[in-house]
Amino acid sequence: MKTFDELFAELSDRATTRPEGSGTVAALDKGVHHLGKKIVEEAGEVWLAAEYESDESLSEEISQLLYWLQVVMISRGLTPADVYRHL
Numbered sequence: 527m528k529t530f531d532e533l534f535a536e537l538s539d540r541a542t543t544r545p546e547g548s549g550t551v552a553a554l555d556k557g558v559h560h561l562g563k564k565i566v567e568e569a570g571e572v573w574l575a576a577e578y579e580s581d582e583s584l585s586e587e588i589s590q591l592l593y594w595l596q597v598v599m600i601s602r603g604l605t606p607a608d609v610y611r612h613l
């Protein structure tokens with residue numbers, strides 16, 4: 527288990543060190559258009575899970591949406607602080 531900030535640090539490290547086999551690195555290389563589509567896809571899965579699926583499934587879909595939001599943040603050079611100041 528990890529927190530939002532811990533995952534962000536891990537993904538930022540992936541983006542910098544570019545380890546072989548990282549899905550995050552592959553996704554970043556595909557660009558923001560690809561990342562945007564993943565966010566829309568995962569958001570749709572969150573919606574469906576919220577209406578029809580278990581708490582466990584909904585939690586998993588939300589975690590995947592958070593992951594993709596973090597990847598697009600890294601792609602654009604944003605940090606969690608950039609987002610938190612709007613909360």
Ligand SMILES: N=c1c2ncn([C@@H]3O[C@H](COP(=O)(O)OP(=O)(O)OP(=O)(O)O)[C@@H](O)[C@H]3O)c2ncn1[C@@H]1O[C@H](COP(=O)(O)O)[C@@H](O)[C@H]1O
Binds near residue numbers: 537540548589594
């Ligand atoms: N938390 C995540 C995470 N959440 C979601 N995803 C990606 O989002 C996809 C969402 O799954 P779906 O079931 O919706 O889609 P799928 O059809 O199975 O997969 P796709 O064909 O859409 O890629 C997963 O297949 C992963 O590619 C994630 N990929 C990685 N992480 C974590 O990110 C860290 C870095 O990962 P790497 O960059 O791969 O080393 C590790 O701690 C990972 O656990």
